[in-house]
Amino acid sequence: MVLDKLPTLKIGRYTPRFPIIQGGMGVLISGPSLSGAVAAEGGIGTLATVGIGMATMTCNVDNFFKKNVEALKDFVAKAREKAKGGILAANCMCALQDYEQQVRAVCEAGIDIIISGAGLPLKLPELTKDFPNVALVPIVSSLKAASIIVRRWVKNYGRTPDAFVVETPNAAGGHLGAAKIEQVDNKELSLETVIPQLVNWLKEIKLNIPVIAAGGIFDRTEMLHAFELGASGVQMGTRFAASAEGDASDVFKQAYVDAKPEDVVLINSPCGLPGRALRSPMVERYLRHEDRQDPCIANCLAHCVYRATHKTFCIARALIQALQGNWEEGLFFCGTNVWRVNKIQTVREIFSDLFGGDERGNKSCRQDTAPDSR
Numbered sequence: 001m002v003l004d005k006l007p008t009l010k011i012g013r014y015t016p017r018f019p020i021i022q023g024g025m026g027v028l029i030s031g032p033s034l035s036g037a038v039a040a041e042g043g044i045g046t047l048a049t050v051g052i053g054m055a056t057m058t059c060n061v062d063n064f065f066k067k068n069v070e071a072l073k074d075f076v077a078k079a080r081e082k083a084k085g086g087i088l089a090a091n092c093m094c095a096l097q098d099y100e101q102q103v104r105a106v107c108e109a110g111i112d113i114i115i116s117g118a119g120l121p122l123k124l125p126e127l128t129k130d131f132p133n134v135a136l137v138p139i140v141s142s143l144k145a146a147s148i149i150v151r152r153w154v155k156n157y158g159r160t161p162d163a164f165v166v167e168t169p170n171a172a173g174g175h176l177g178a179a180k181i182e183q184v185d186n187k188e189l190s191l192e193t194v195i196p197q198l199v200n201w202l203k204e205i206k207l208n209i210p211v212i213a214a215g216g217i218f219d220r221t222e223m224l225h226a227f228e229l230g231a232s233g234v235q236m237g238t239r240f241a242a243s244a245e246g247d248a249s250d251v252f253k254q255a256y257v258d259a260k261p262e263d264v265v266l267i268n269s270p271c272g273l274p275g276r277a278l279r280s281p282m283v284e285r286y287l288r289h290e291d292r293q294d295p296c297i298a299n300c301l302a303h304c305v306y307r308a309t310h311k312t313f314c315i316a317r318a319l320i321q322a323l324q325g326n327w328e329e330g331l332f333f334c335g336t337n338v339w340r341v342n343k344i345q346t347v348r349e350i351f352s353d354l355f356g357g358d359e360r361g362n363k364s365c366r367q368d369t370a371p372d373s374r
Contacts, residue, residue: 006355009210009233012135012162014087014112017042018355020223021165021212023237024091024115025174025333026050027319031247032075034240035089036082037347046089046115047079049102051316054298064298065098069105076109087112089137093175094119095271097300100127107131115139115165118175118273120149125157135162139214141169141177141189143197150207163210165235166194171216173238173276173335181266181274191215191229199230218337220354238335244346251325255280255332256341264336270306270315278332282321286313 009019022038024030026048035045052075053067072090079088090106092099095118103114107128116124117139128134138161140146146164153159168191169176169184178184187193191213202209213226214235223234241248242256259278267283269275277283296307298316306312315331322330345353 007227007232009212011113011137011210013133014044014135016044016087018351019233020044020354021089021115021233021235022046022240023214023235024048024089025237025241027054027316028052028323029241029246029248029252032079032082034243034246034347036079037243037245038240039079039083039086039088041347041351042086043351044087044089044113045079045083046091047075048091049106050093050096051298051300051319054316054320064300065101068098069101072102072105073109076106076111080110089113089115091115093117094121095273095303103127107134113137113162117165117167117177118271120145122149122152125153125159137161137163137165139165139167139177141167142194143201146198147201160207161209163212164198165212165214166191166198167235168194168215169274171336172214173338174333175269175271175273175275178274181268184266184274191226195226195229195231216335216337218340220356223354238338239341239350240347241334242341242344243350244344248323249325251327252322252332253344255327256334256338257343259334259338259341261339264334264338268312270312272303272305275333276335278334278338280330280332281328282313282318282330
């Protein structure tokens with residue numbers, strides 16, 4: 001496959017110049033600076049919505065949800081300023097207590113696309129019914145999950161997703177689409193298995209829904225392989241997290257640059273999902289089963305082992321510490337390919353590596369006026 005044959009990624013009314021989405025990474029690892037920069041370069045920049053109010057240090061457990069909505073609207077506006085007319089998405093996690101408020105807030109702020117995972121976003125069309133121009137993209141790790149979403153959305157709302165992100169737990173960073181750590185390496189959940197399955201199934205039921213490959217995408221070779229599998233686009237997180245425009249601290253980025261393959265470990269997150277992260281001192285203590293006594297600072301998760309039992313750790317606190325560069329206390333989520341980050345690049349340099357400086361991609365379009373055939 002050559003660059004002239006790059007697929008066109010059309011998600012609802014939106015067509016980026018290049019078929020790439022920057023993954024949503026929280027807390028505030030993909031904030032307005034990174035998402036705006038990616039959008040400006042012709043990709044889809046994604047703002048992670050989790051814990052933004054807390055990250056600004058303007059809230060506490062009593063006003064967390066209110067401050068988060070305020071900060072979300074502010075950060076969407078800031079990302080829009082940097083995007084130069086490009087396409088912006090928000091990553092909203094179903095596992096959050098304020099999921100519905102976050103979805104509403106980003107819609108009101110004028111987001112183009114909502115990408116939603118950490119659970120099945122079965123009610124997302126209802127939550128966004130007043131915002132028909134917002135494209136809806138569930139994250140799945142299996143054909144089964146995608147088929148459940150399609151059936152429920154068609155039955156209850158008379159619509160289908162505008163795209164699917166297929167994220168493999170084999171290689172992705174952060175929270176993973178597997179019920180248990182033992183399932184993370186299951187090849188039945190690999191991109192090589194799920195992408196062709198989902199693409200063929202969508203053809204069989206005559207739905208023109210693009211499929212986006214995520215997890216382990218780091219360079220041009222892996223991107224082109226995803227397209228050969230049938231994907232219409234790719235999503236990349238880890239490499240963008242360490243970019244010059246990334247919203248995390250320099251310590252966070254340097255931790256990626258210094259990482260070796262053996263530094264990446266799997267943990268059971270307090271939200272009940274496996275996760276992939278760097279072996280920081282905090283993670284080492286967790287792996288030794290040392291209990292924490294920190295208070296719950298946000299009541300952020302709908303289901304939280306730490307809030308209920310004080311086993312594991314407060315994930316909100318740990319992610320904020322990572323954002324701010326506290327190596328001792330932070331949770332540094334990452335993908336398996338983090339060891340391949342050997343320098344801090346600009347977003348433009350990453351795009352040049354992936355697309356060869358080719359400017360012949362599609363013209364980015366945020367308002368395709370052609371009617372949606374679905």
